[in-house]
Amino acid sequence: MATGLQQKNFQKVLIANRGEIAVRVIRTLKEMNIKSVAIYSQADRNSLHVRMADEAVCIGPARSAQSYLNIDAVITAAKITGADAIHPGYGFLSENEEFAAAVEQAGLTFIGPSAQTISMLGVKSTAREIAVKAGVAVTPGSDGVVGKNYHALARKIGFPLMIKAALGGGGKGMRACLQEEDLDRMMTTAKAEARANFGDDRMYFEKLILNPRHIEVQVAADNYGNVVAFAERDCSLQRRHQKLVEESPSPFVDAKTRTQLQEAACKVVKAAKYCGVGTVEFLMAPTKEFYFMEVNTRLQVEHPVTEEVCGQDLVKLQIQIAQGEKLPLSQKEAAVINCHAIEHRINAEDSEHNFAPCPGTVTEWIPAGGLGVRVDSHVYSGYAIPTYYDSLIAKLIVTAPDRARLLARSRRTLGEFVVGGVKTTIPFHQKIVANPDFISGNTDTGLIERMIKQEKEHESEK
Amino acid sequence: MDTKLIKEVTDWMKTTDLAEFCYENNGDSIEIKTQEALPEPAQFACSLTAVTAPTVGIYHAADKGQNLTLTEGQPVEQGAALGVVETVSKKHKITAPVAGKLRVVSAQEGAPVEFGLPLFFIEPQEH
Numbered sequence: 001m002a003t004g005l006q007q008k009n010f011q012k013v014l015i016a017n018r019g020e021i022a023v024r025v026i027r028t029l030k031e032m033n034i035k036s037v038a039i040y041s042q043a044d045r046n047s048l049h050v051r052m053a054d055e056a057v058c059i060g061p062a063r064s065a066q067s068y069l070n071i072d073a074v075i076t077a078a079k080i081t082g083a084d085a086i087h088p089g090y091g092f093l094s095e096n097e098e099f100a101a102a103v104e105q106a107g108l109t110f111i112g113p114s115a116q117t118i119s120m121l122g123v124k125s126t127a128r129e130i131a132v133k134a135g136v137a138v139t140p141g142s143d144g145v146v147g148k149n150y151h152a153l154a155r156k157i158g159f160p161l162m163i164k165a166a167l168g169g170g171g172k173g174m175r176a177c178l179q180e181e182d183l184d185r186m187m188t189t190a191k192a193e194a195r196a197n198f199g200d201d202r203m204y205f206e207k208l209i210l211n212p213r214h215i216e217v218q219v220a221a222d223n224y225g226n227v228v229a230f231a232e233r234d235c236s237l238q239r240r241h242q243k244l245v246e247e248s249p250s251p252f253v254d255a256k257t258r259t260q261l262q263e264a265a266c267k268v269v270k271a272a273k274y275c276g277v278g279t280v281e282f283l284m285a286p287t288k289e290f291y292f293m294e295v296n297t298r299l300q301v302e303h304p305v306t307e308e309v310c311g312q313d314l315v316k317l318q319i320q321i322a323q324g325e326k327l328p329l330s331q332k333e334a335a336v337i338n339c340h341a342i343e344h345r346i347n348a349e350d351s352e353h354n355f356a357p358c359p360g361t362v363t364e365w366i367p368a369g370g371l372g373v374r375v376d377s378h379v380y381s382g383y384a385i386p387t388y389y390d391s392l393i394a395k396l397i398v399t400a401p402d403r404a405r406l407l408a409r410s411r412r413t414l415g416e417f418v419v420g421g422v423k424t425t426i427p428f429h430q431k432i433v434a435n436p437d438f439i440s441g442n443t444d445t446g447l448i449e450r451m452i453k454q455e456k457e458h459e460s461e462k
Numbered sequence: 463m464d465t466k467l468i469k470e471v472t473d474w475m476k477t478t479d480l481a482e483f484c485y486e487n488n489g490d491s492i493e494i495k496t497q498e499a500l501p502e503p504a505q506f507a508c509s510l511t512a513v514t515a516p517t518v519g520i521y522h523a524a525d526k527g528q529n530l531t532l533t534e535g536q537p538v539e540q541g542a543a544l545g546v547v548e549t550v551s552k553k554h555k556i557t558a559p560v561a562g563k564l565r566v567v568s569a570q571e572g573a574p575v576e577f578g579l580p581l582f583f584i585e586p587q588e589h
Binding site: 042067073075076080 | 520551552576577579
């Protein structure tokens, strides 16, 4: 948003994404009376977002590199259809500074922070520096990219430590190193992975916090320096750094810590001169001390959890900010906790066989319903899941006045959700909501792996 | 044709759950299908070669700054210029994949096209 003080009203918005998030964005556009343009690859001709949008343009073949990641094609589609703005969704080009810059250059508005902000916060070591300057605690680490003297640096930080790629994400180019003897080997493999995935093998170190929680704070900031932070999301339930279940508020966070989290998130956002909707991620130790990890400069998969808790439409908020409007809510309104919410990510994966992707045709589709249930999905009966993209087929978001009733409702809804024709992660979610540690709120980022390990041990005992 | 053989095979097939049977011996062949056999897929035979848009963009009947006149019925050489699809940053050249006769011209000057949209159909030259 280079032209901050100009107010404009979008007439037509192109969604540079697919799947459930494209459907999600179209829904808000309809409510705001803004026309929507869907883009799709040849593999997504029958996707729901194509049907729901006012217009749809085929921009390339199935492979993402030639379609959803093809900046030239996406912007051309926006120009041809006369869109004023582009919503990037999550994944694909959502955190690509080159794309954000190209959108603005084409005379369109990028619904998200500026290219400069994306680039600054995208380099994790720079993001850490910003947090440190803002007075927000970060995990002790190398304070920047490590050079050849990494052994001395690692000793200074102390083991165990994490080796992370400067441009990393999604757990790629990341290694836990428990002792110095493993350091060289771990560096080599992490660097190779980072090179392969991000084309960049600059690495940095961070102290490894044992049994941490992943706590993140949703924020929104406008062009006029106003920033608000919402109640935290607890995303500790992850498998291989991929989130499976997210809930808000966190059963571990008390009111005092919540305020501290929100203040810390606002400080980082202000220091980065951030404009838009984003997420500040923290790692929380069992002592409730928390450390800044990174800022996600996009709408996140788990944003509905926050929407349910605070009663706000975050996509609408993104659009209002991009239109140059002032934040329509105060910190007090943003931080309101109306209910307890949880999201179960339903993937077309076989959770009994190492979560292998299970594309295929959905022969039967009976989503859960009833009080306190929201299903965000692009799936319908007869929909063929393409093999080219991620395996998320639905997000089941459940709400209740308190956590005990929430878990009862989660169990009920997971039980009534029927997906025929493909394997899904629903059975695994049922195990999660039956897990004593999860029920008591005693979770950390290692819980899922421990559950899987226990299950395997049980099987081998039989 | 050995009708006895056919009867034997059909009787035998009824005792199995086979839906199709093919047999070939010394140039003789029989093929038997029951009602359960899958219908033959419809064969759309089309002798025309489609030339589709290589990207989303605006079509221009031009090559190297010269306007092209493309009319149905005109002969084209393989590799002949058939115009460009212009995106915000590039011009994607369209060329004839085969030599033949331009049979259908659906591309219109200045019109927006999506990826994969047929712009021309060429009747390939007989060899």
